Amino acid sequence: MKRIIIVGGTMGVGKTATGRELQKIIPRNVFLDGDWCWDMRPFVVTDETIRMVEDNIAHLINNFLACAEFENVIFCWVLHEQKILDNLIARLNHDGWAIHCFSLISDARALAERLRHDIATGKREPDIIDRSVARLPLYGALDTAKIDVSAISPIDAAQRIKEHLA
Template sequence: MKHIYLIGGTMGVGKTTTCQMLKNKLNNSVFLDGDWCWDMNPFQVTEETKEMVMQNICFLLNNFIKCSAFNHIVFCWVMHEQAIVDDIISRLDTEDCKVHPIALVCSRDALTKRLMKDVAAGQRTEDKILRSLMRIPLYEKLNTTKVDVSSITVEQAADVIIQRFST
């Protein structure tokens, strides 16, 4: 039985670092960040690019599912709407898999502190803070398991996910 971890969360909540840690803690695992499929210049959000990105994500995830080398497939992306999560799952061959939709959530204060560190380090622009804060309530509405990362480390977040889902 393979495990597919679909990990969403607003910008700056720690999806990528948590998923990297999760990949390193789980044997026979692979990690895909949905943002890698949007890495274009100029950044263009059109119906055509949105569909292309979704096809690329699901193509890669299905190839990971088919590959006997992997028991754990870790995927992260913003996934702020249930329709996005449902669309991804509907395109995957999940016959011999357990799919674990997860949302990383945190308090407004914790998110602001994380994003301010990123801004100070030149990794994000300040305009992303308000956008990210505005998306926090969207994750409460999703049909996902919530993991509150407000006051835990990346390693602790990965351990929580492993304890809940990897057996």
């Protein structure tokens, strides 16, 4: 059966790295990162830009769902509220596709350590730690399978997702 694999988590928890590793170990797939749809300068969050990004994400995923070449669509994004996840799923043409939703979670210490590394390499700004750690509790309330990545690598997280899919 064809699958949509949605991976959420707070900023810096390892969604993209896990998605890339998952892409290596499951067949015939495409990987999409919701952050690509927010990569704009200036970065502006308004009702208009939110609608645009959500439209773009749904359009991209639906195009890949319609393509016979793919058995798996892997999508990652922050997805910190159930309504965001539900609205996304409602916009997808997923007839005949199984939907699997995961949240990567972490303890605050491990997350802060990952983010400090990103800050040191210039990938992120210093204010990301407080903003990202503050979102951690939100993921417990989501209707998703939780994978604690505090002490595991993206390779291990991808393997756990693959095992869950079996």
